[in-house]
Amino acid sequence: MPALLRNLGLAALAAATFASAAVQAEDYPARAVRIIAPFAAGTGPDANAREIAAELTKVLGQTVFVDNRPGASGIIGTEAAARAAADGYTLYIGTTSTLSVLPHLYSRLPFDVAKDFAPVSLLGLLNTGLIATPRLPAGDVQGLLALMKSKPESINVATQGPGSYSHLSGVWFGMATGSQPSFVPYNSNSPYADLLAGQVQIMFDGLPAAAGNIRAGKLKLLAITGKQRHPAFPDVPTFAEAGLADFEPIAWQGLLAPSGTPKAIVDKLSAAMRKAAQSQELAAKWRSYGGELKGNTPAEFAAFIEADRAKWGAVARQANVKLD
Known part of the structure; x- marks a missing residue:
């Protein structure tokens, strides 16, 4: 009998917890929601985050604001988000x-990163381009590779520092092309500035x-990532x-969201993002600079992160780069 009572008590507790979470999600959000962004105010990613x-403010009916926490390659903001209360009122842009x-x-x-966060939804993709100075005597990838083989000293690749996105993308290109x-x-x-001037190629x-300089003819776009050509650059091959x-x-x-955020709140936020992604005005804005506004389920986003992390690990x- 004691064991039966204990099991009944646990079941009642679980039911009460579920009911409480459901009520909490129904009332959510009851106040402003903060999104920690691990990059500086005024940057491109910050502009995307504020958009x-x-x-989300329109969809949720409460103010959603960006809290910039830049520094240490994104570590400062990411740590702050990982340690935040798991109540749905502090979110994070990864x-x-x-x-x-x-x-x-x-x-x-x-x-x-695999344990301290609950994926909510993808926000958007920004396709990567092979961007060149207009002085480059090659108009496509194969022409560039021929130059890199015949005159390797004539091709320098600009990066934003060791381990940066631009650097590792270049390493990946080297792996893919030999x-x-x-x-x-x-x-x-x-x-x-140096790319425009032809100091780097x-x-x-x-x-x-x-995007602006590409459209003005001040830079060349030789190729772009994506499964099909991007509507903003229809003449550029993938x-x-x-x-x-x-x-x-x-x-x-x-x-x-921080790990431990109630699933019902995570699901509500994911649904809100999928609705926000239907904004025709914002979707057109993202397309104009080579992006794609997105929204998906927590499970889909979790699988996306896992697959992407594996690719960059290789x-x-x-690259054999360590920053500590």
Whole structure:
């Protein structure tokens, strides 16, 4: 009898907990929601985050605001989010760099990206382009590879520093093509001025920072990631069309909550993001600079992160870069 009573008590407790979570989700959000962004205010990723926050504010009926916590390659903001209360009122914008790349560059981190976060939804994808100075005497990937083989000293690849997205994308390109790119790191300055001037020849990057100059003819776009050509750049072939189907670096942003956030709240947030992603105005804005606004389920987003992290792990091992 005592065991039966104990089991009945546990069942009653579980039912009460479930009912409490359901009520909590029904009333959620009852106040403003903060999204920790591990990058500086005024940057491209920050602008994307604020666009998303504005759409979520409309859907949820409560203010959703961005709290910028930049520094240490995204570690400061990511740690702050991992340690936040798991009540749905502090969320986190994760990126390719913070969730797929960082774990491979540091032996020890003050958080576990696989355990400390509950994926909510993908926010959007930013296709990576092979961006070149207009002075480059090659108009496509194969022409570039021929130059890299015949005149390797004439091709320098700009990066935003060792272990950066642009650097590891270049390493991945080398792996996919059997080439050995010569990297020029710009640790604290933007490489775009030198790329425009022809001081460096190519760069791998998400397209928002370069889209305007590409359209103005001040930079060339030789190829772009994605399964099909992007509507904003219909004349630019994909890397798959250039024979590099396995070269697929994608910059992305996604919404996560601290681990332990009630599932009902996570599901409600995911549904809100999927609705926000239907904004025609915002979707058109993302497309204009080579992106794609997205929304998906927590399970789909979790699988996406796991697969992306595995791909970048292979690249990081090839690059042999450690930042600690």
